Each structure stands twice: as structure tokens, then as C-alpha cells.
Amino acid sequence: MHTVKEAAQITGLTEHAIRFYTDKGLVPTVQRSEHNVRLFDEQSINWLFGVRCLKQSGMPIEAIKTYVDLCLQGDSTVPERSAMMKKHGEEARLQLEEAKRHVAHLEEKMLLYEEILAGKTPDTTNPATWERMRYMHGDVFYASTVLQEK
């Protein structure tokens, strides 16, 4: 049995957030001690991880609440729950793709900065470089050429 503080350490959530979640009913398995202290068993910790996963992948609290309530209604709601996860999983996958693109962009940007720092000023007469900078959103281009031209 874990206290809020321990649960926070285990899940990486803050104590504030955990109290918030339990108060909203997102962790139905959580118990209270005789002195009203929240007690998390392994299953409650798992629920916390589940809530964390759903939330961090972009599901609003209200939707998570809906999902949890469906869980509590038993197996009859399995089709509905299945549909929810299918839909949300799709969304999460799209976000993942975007995140990959963002990381790629940031890495390109870093690379170019490294080149500049190494003294290799990018060849702005080369259309390929221009394209690359366009891909990089223009700021390096802007700072290292446009301003200098003025």
C-alpha cells in the first residue's frame, strides 16, 4: 500500500495531480485508511499509469472519466471501450508522426548551427541549401544572410 507521495514517485506525477485525479474518480480502486488517507495498491498504481498514458497522449480528463466509468459498468461496455481506444490510438499515432517530424526538424536545425559554428557558412547561392533552409523554417537563413545584406 502506497501513500500519495510514494505514488507520485512511482508514477512521475505530482501529488497535486494525483489528488486531482482521485478526486475526479479516475482511480476507482483507490482506498482510504481509517484516518482518511489515500492508499494505493498495485492496481491503483496501474490505474494511475493508465490515466497518465491517456492524458499524456492527449485525451482530455473528461473523456478519461467517461472511459473509466465505462470500465466500472463491466463487460457490457467492452465494445464501446474498444472503439474509444481504437479512435484515440489513431489520434495518438498521428501525434507520434508529427513528433517525429518535429524532432527531425530540430535535428536539422542543430546540424546547421553546428556547421556554422565550425566555420562552414552555408552556401546560400545553392538552391539545395535554400530548400534545406526553407525546411528549417527560415530563421537561420534570416539571421545569417538577410540581415547581413542590409
Place this chain on the structure above:
Amino acid sequence: MHTVKEAAQITGLTEHAIRFYTDKGLVPTVQRSEHNVRLFDEQSINWLFGVRCLKQSGMPIEAIKTYVDLCLQGDSTVPERSAMMKKHGEEARLQLEEAKRHVAHLEEKMLLYEEILAGKTPDTTNPATWERMRYMHGDVFYASTVLQEK
């Protein structure tokens, strides 16, 4: 030259957000027409993409503002900008890893739901299944066994 509406269509941002960004000075290349209409050339569009990338990968607006201001100060700030991108890129990569895990979790969950829907009730006497359900945060476990045991 694009108007706010067009820029919104191109970048996938809302007009509200674009006005918000330009007002905050995150798109230094944006111009105004003689009648005060925001005009976005290709470079401004690129900046919008850049801001979108940074924001969506978790950088707060204020930090983006700082970065943009550094860009405007010219090549002398390249080391600092490079460091910022390095640091933020690292963070974005961590988030990407988390996102992957979340998608994996959701896919596992979906798979189990599919199995249940197909009539294959998970074997709860098998420790491996138990482990798998733990990985899935317990809600299927909870709904399909614990409640029934009562």
C-alpha cells in the same frame, strides 16, 4: 503574399493563433499592407512553421520569443541559439520516446479488447496474462474479472 486566412490554411494553425503569434513578435518577417492587413510572404510562412514546430514540441511561447529575439540579433547569437536547439531537441526526443510507449500501450489495449470481443476471454490464471494486463494498466483486468468475482 498571403493573408491570415491563407496562412492558416497553409500551416494548419487557426487565424486566432496566427494573430496571437504575430502580435507577440514571433514572426518578425510579417509585413502590413497600406491598410494594416497582415501579409505573409514565403519566409513568414516558414517562420510560422518554425513556431508551430517549437510550440508543438513543447516549448513555451516565452522561450520561443527569446529564441526569435536572438535570431534577430544576428550571427553573434548563433552559439546561444545552437545550445537552445540542442537542449530543446533533447527534450523533444524524450517526449517522442514517451509517445512511442503510449502508442504501444494503446495498441496492446486495443488488441486485448479485440480478443475479448472475439470471445477469447483472457486467461487470468496465467501469470503472463496478468503481467500483460498490468502493463495495460489494469482496467480490462478490473472490469472483466474483479467485478465479476464479487
Place this chain on the structure above:
DNA sequence: GCTTGCCTTCGTGTAACACGAAGGATTTAA
């Protein structure tokens, strides 16, 4: 008996917009 740790409620603050309304200017189409 004092510190520590948990609880509660209350209240305010934050980010990054979303949304609508009012009021004004301009461009375009019928």
C-alpha cells in the same frame, strides 16, 4: 511535546489560446 506527514477547503494564478461582439475600413460582386 514537537516535528512530520497526511488530510481538507479556499482562493488565486497560469498558459495558450477559443470564442463572440462591437465597431470600422475596404474590396468585390450583383
Place this chain on the structure above:
DNA sequence: TTAAATCCTTCGTGTTACACGAAGGCAAGC
């Protein structure tokens, strides 16, 4: 020529998911 569409501005409120602090109280350990 007039009506509709599109742009602008400022103002103000609402939203989400907490963060943070304070006050006040109970309970356990040293």
C-alpha cells in the same frame, strides 16, 4: 450603388489541467 465578404482592432469572458500557498486539523513517531 448597395450589399456581402473580409480584414482589422479592442474588450471581455471562458477553458483546461493543474500549480501553489495558506489555514486548520488529525495522527504517529521520537
